[in-house]
Structure formats: structure tokens, C-alpha cells
Amino acid sequence: MNIYLLIFFMMLVTYIPRAFPALQSKKRKLSPYWERFLSYIPYTALAALIFPGVLGIDPSTPIVGLMGGIAAIAASLFDFPVILVVALAVIAEMIVYIFI
């Protein structure tokens, strides 16, 4: 896969919706239904990316991903910053590797 070409097309499909409202001189609104629909996409995208992918980090031992995931959930429940959540999940995973 050509990563640079991929980056270019990602930019294109991202920038067009960002710039589109700048082209319009009059106020224009999306219908409330689609506005709501779009507002949920970030959450559903994250959900679909996490499950069941997190269990497949080490395909031979799903417990590795499971423990890392649990550590991340626990750490984010306490509102820790992202970088700390990531660090704790990695540590939890290392601990699992020591014991198996």
C-alpha cells in the first residue's frame, strides 16, 4: 500500500466536509436527523475498533489483550490522562507476559 497516496486521499475526504460550509454564503443547516446521526459516529467507530480487536493483540493468548483492556478501562474510570492510561495498560500486559 502506498502510504503517501493513502494520506493524500484521507486528507481529501476529510478536508472537503470541513471546507464545504465555507463555500456557502447563506446559512444552511443539515437536517436534525443527520446531524444527530453524525454526532454518534465517533463513539460507534471507537466501539467497533476496540471490540473484538483488543483481544487479538496476541492472537495465541487473548488474555494479554483482555488484561491490557481491563487495565485501560480501570485507569480511564479514574480520569487519568491518556498517556498514563496507555502506560498502565502496557505495564499490565508486561505483567501477564511474565506469568504465562
Place this chain on the structure above:
Amino acid sequence: MRSFKEGIKTSLPVCIGMVSVGISFGLSARHAGLSVVQATLMSMIVVAGSSQFFAVEMIAKGASPLIIIVGTFFINLRHLVMSTYIMNRLKDESFIKKLILSYVICDESFTLFSLSKKQEDYASFLGGMNLMLYTSWSLGTLAGALLMNVVSSKFADALGIAIYAAFISMLMPSLKASRKILLTVVFTALVNVLLSTIMGNGLNIIISMLTGAFFATALPDERAVV
């Protein structure tokens, strides 16, 4: 100039978050096989966190570029709504200025912009914010990507969890605040677990996220968050 400085000041607390998510992204991108230059360029050119994480995750899974581009489009389509709101406030500005300012419209800049108090010059205010957010995001990514050079390969493998930990941490505040989003997330996850047994290459992820969003839109609104 005063509004520009105000924009910089307003963005500072969020910049710390952008740098740390940027570091996580840099690590994840390298883990998925991207080079330091590719990871950093993706942040500088695409400037849309969740879709970038999505892309590197899909690259690691071996998904087709078309699936990645379609997914990116849907994930970032919400910027259309945010940009509509922002452009309504900038309607007296020149067309070129609006085109430039719209490049960095994201969840963070929209939230800061829409919650801010009245400004003399909204374009400069947004410009100051965009500049800071863009710089934090790009430098964070570069730092994360370079960090991968100094860690051992065994440790690098363990970093596969980094992307998921970052996802979970991005999702958690909304899960705590809204039962509707919690329900939607659980529903979407279940749909994807089912779909992933019959299809792969990321097609399951696109279908699951669209199904989940239709599900959430059909649910009644919450009266108040308990």
C-alpha cells in the same frame, strides 16, 4: 491581535492532551509499520485524530486502502456540522481565510470555539487556537514516532495495546456521562463481534459503526444525565 492571543491562551490546557494523544498515535503508527516521516506527515496533512488511529489500525490488519478512505470519510463527516456552525460566525471573512481556517476544524477546536465567550475577531481567535492545536498534534506525533526508535522490539510488540488504551481513554468520559452512549457502544461492539466472524478486512467495522449510529439516532433522547 488580542483575539489571536486569546485563542492561544484558550487552547493551552487542551494542547497538553493533544501532545499526549499525539505521542500515542506516533507509537501506534510506528507499530503498524509506518515510518517516522509517514506518521508525522499523516498528522500534519490529515489532522484528524480518530480517523488516523482508525487508519493505522486498519493498515496493521491489512485492510484495503478503499475501506480506510471510506471509513475516514464517515468518521470525519461530523466536521461538516462543526464547520457549518463556525463558518456562520465567520461569514464576513474572506473566502481564502475561511478555507485556511477550516483545515484544522476538529472536535477540540469546535468545542473551545463554541464554548468561548464573545470575541472581537473570531477569525483571529480561531487562528490562534488552530495554530497551537496543530503544532501540539504534529510535535506529539513526531515525539511518539521517535520514541519507538529507543525502545526494544519486545517492548514495541507490547505497545500494540497502546492504541486500544488510547481508544478506551477517549471513549470513557462520554460513557460515564451518558447512558445512551454507553448503550450505543455496547450495541455496536456486539454487532461488530458478530460481523467479524463472517467478514473481515475492516468492512465489518464500517458496517458496525453505521449500524450503531442508526441505532443511537433511533433511541429517544435523554432528558437529563444522571
